[in-house]
Amino acid sequence: MIIHGARPSPFVRKVIVFAAEKGIAAEVQPAGFGRGGEGFLKGSPFGKIPALEDGDFLLCDSTAIITYMDALKPGEEMIPVEPKARARTIWYEEFGDTIVQAAGSKIFFNRVVARFVKMTPDLAAADKAEAEEMPKLYDYLESVLPESGWLIEDRFTLADLAVACPIINVAYASDGLEPARWPRTSAWLAAVKARPSVAAALEAEWQAVKGMLDK
Structure with missing residues (x-):
């Protein structure tokens, strides 16, 4: 799994920490400010960071990404169930x-x-x-x-x-x-x-x- 974005961004940091809390291994690749790999360009057509690349599944926006991550590994959800x-x-x-x-x-x-x-x-x-x-x-x-x-x-x-x-x-x-x-x-x-x-x-x-x- 790859997280595309600039680490100091609050939204990118949120996704990086969320993945770590869920025990999801993720590589961070620089993106934003007019740069980014193919996965970022395809996954975030408007240049929004962060973007996620999980195999052929591409997604942008931190809220969308963490919702996906929380569902991937149920149990002790970071987004409570109650x-x-x-x-x-x-x-x-x-x-x-x-x-x-x-x-x-x-x-x-x-x-x-x-x-x-x-x-x-x-x-x-x-x-x-x-x-x-x-x-x-x-x-x-x-x-x-x-x-x-x-x-x-x-x-x-x-x-x-x-x-x-x-x-x-x-x-x-x-x-x-x-x-x-x-x-x-x-x-x-x-x-x-x-x-x-x-x-x-x-x-x-x-x-x-x-x-x-x-x-």
Whole structure:
């Protein structure tokens, strides 16, 4: 199985970690930014990352890919089976993929990616997102995180992974998540990053991120 994409992408990271949590062996091949192998070009006709190549089965979009992966290996699903837990997990994925990512990308793209791809960064937009948008999201997380430290079923699920991935990118370029103000959220993010699957993904992507930070 091959995952096509750029490792620092929150959506690519989500699929890489999801595969590791499910015990699915996957090779990661670089794609995006105008590059990619034949499997990526065929599997993602609009250049969306990540894309999946599993033999002759090709698929793009992180949500579609993880849905496929979860069904491949039933048992201890990352997407819970119990109806209410399942529905809330899907909400948290939507929250991470659209709401958190929309705010967080203003910080990560403008402070990190823009210079790397030779675009003019909008640092004012990054500063505004850090000061006005992200605190509201951290406030929300602080209010919904259970005592267990995990969003759903007192265990690590897609809910935690999907919400954490864009925040991880924010943390590469911002120290706005203050433990004194958001202790539960800070502890939760640290626990996510400490999981072996996530730690391995972060280690593998660090050189790419460092290359962008050093630009």
